[in-house]
Amino acid sequence: MSTTLETPHKVNPYDQPYEQELARYPFSLRTWLRYIDHKQNGVSNPDEVCQLYDRALAQLPGSYKLWKQYLDVRRQRLQGIHPLTHQDRYQEMNQYYERALVLLNKMPRIWLDYLQFLTTQPMITQTRRTFDRALRALPVTQHTRIWDLYLEFSQAAGPETAIRVLRRYLKLEPQHVEHYIDLLVKIDHYDEAAIKLVSVVNDHDFKSIRGKSNYQLWQDLCDLVVDHCDAIHSINVESILRSGIQRFTDQVGLLYCRLAMYWIKMGQLEKARDIFEEGITTVSTVRDFTAIFDAYAEFEEEMITTKMEMAAEREEAGTKSMVDDMELDLRLARFERLMDRRAFLVNEVLLRQNPNNVAEWEKRVALWGDQHDKVVETYTQALQTINPKKPHGKLQSLWSSFARFYEDNGDLAAARAIFEKAVKVNFRAVTDLADVWCEYAEMETRHDEFDRALQVMAHATAVPRHISSNTNKNPLLVNYHDESLPVQQRVFKSLQLWSFYIDLEESVGTVQSTKDVYNKVMELRIANPQVVVNYATFLEEHQYFEEAFKVYERGIDLFGWPIAFELWNIYLPRFMDRYGGTKLERARDLFEQAIDNCPPKYAKAIYLMYGKLEEEHGLARHAMRIYDRATSAVDDKDRLEMFEFYVAKATASFGIVSAREIYEKAIEALPDKDVRVICMKYAALERKLGEIDRCRAIYGFAAQFFDPKRLPDFWQTWHDFEVQHGNEDTFKEMLRIKRSVQAQFPL
Structure with missing residues (x-):
């Protein structure tokens, strides 16, 4: 490689201006770039361009721009040339990069181009060391650019190199540990992969760059250790x-x-x-x-x-x-x-x-079939396990089934022992304990042990000792729904239990014992209307009529209205069927008691019965007086019907004329919609009697309630009446009234 930067002896005439300017400004980057651009755009030999770069770099050795362009030109000349057959030219290019990095070792672009160039050559060790030099030379903020290329190179450089490179990379980017694990698995380093994966799944702060959840990472770990169990030794x-x-x-x-x-x-x-x-x-x-x-x-x-x-x-x-x-x-x-x-x-x-699931315990008992020892063991385990306050199902049925098991096998003593334990359990609700007592008594009745059954029910309904012995504790004050008290202290107020006791006494007990049970229910104030009716009916069946009537009266006092209405509805007809008119004064007293403070909603039926009594056994005028009282005592919706009934009865007893007073009272008492009906009937009555003027007067009074447009039938009836019985003056008067009424009603 030539390093001379002197001006050649022979200068192209076209290059002369550039050479002269360089002579004046040898350190001007712009001048060198313009000269180089001139050379590249011309038809110059590429070697001349390179020589010119060498001369420029001799003057400006630290110019990044010159080095970048020079290196790019040199690399382009190597395109299409294989690095093995022309290894010397590639080595020469490597030397140029090394020269550039002497002063430009902080320029990541130069390093990246050099490293990219090295990866195309069969020199793994030199390339790896150059990557390491680049990481040492550049600041940490620039390392990411180097690592992208380094990781790509390491994959091709071999598994051992890849692992070592990735280990170093994880120190910079620990979140890429999944790539490291994948590589370990790929090269069959299963033990190390498992160790690394264990550390990942145990790190609760780890966030997968692949979006995997902690459970999915666990799945990967499980698959790894199971599929390659022979290779896992360290965990x-x-x-x-x-x-x-x-x-x-x-x-x-x-x-x-x-x-x-x-x-x-x-x-x-x-x-x-x-x-x-x-x-x-x-x-x-x-x-x-x-x-x-x-x-x-x-x-x-x-x-x-x-x-x-x-x-x-x-x-x-x-x-x-x-x-x-x-x-x-x-x-x-x-x-x-x-x-x-x-x-x-x-x-x-x-x-x-759910260990409190009663149905599943019952299924378990059924699964054992005829293995009695296992059945008893299961029942015992179930009753010891289930929380009486939190059963899922009917715990009382499990106790009853356990007792029934012994009963079916002929061991009544054991069945009774089971029931004796069951009634001491603090069930969730009073009804549950009441069911157990009833089942206990039913078992005795199935074996014709009626005296025992009665004793069981007497025991069940007895007032607890701490209440009966305490003079300050009134049984009536014990609240049936008070959850703070055990069910054993409240069960004596269970109507379900008393009803069963009553049925048992009626079936196998005496009349007196049955009456005692009924009276106890009444004293505890837990009877409902049905119990009252049943008690009275029982007494009537045994010819205790007066006592039965007293029971009705006790029930009426106990419940009040509206339940009292149903009791009066039963009591009064039975009293009349029993005595008829023989005790009329007493019957009248009963009816007076019934209608005293009676709500208007229920008064109609009682007044009709009262009136019927007077018609059949008393005086007609007394009956009329009762019907008259009824017209003001009944509910508004029943008042019209009551007046019509009153009119019918008065007409039948005292003639048609007696109805006038009733009609006039009805007109004063009834609402407008009912007055229309009464007026029409009243007018029809007077017309029938031939009282034309009275009939016309009623029509005139009633006209104010009839809108001619909505209720034309009334006006047609009056029209026909005037045509038949009136004259010109009366007809005109009717028309005048019609116009006047029509003006009063809105359109």
């Missing part, structure tokens, strides 16, 4: 997978299968079977159980198939032994037992999910 695979089982609770089944597969590939088949057993007995979801169980069953099937093939081969070779048959029978029996256990295992999974 404890089982402990890692178990930590994943604890961390990712929604993927327990899959991780158990991976752990078992690891031991299968390691040849530890019994260890794998233990893992499968652990999985199906500890998971808490059916999905996880199904995944593990299916993998377990497939594993056993493959083992059986393998043993059968081996046995067939040995049989052909004549080396088969009894041990082979016994081992095969053992595996078949083990597989059959696994299939038989599936229902129990699924049940266990559901019970682990």
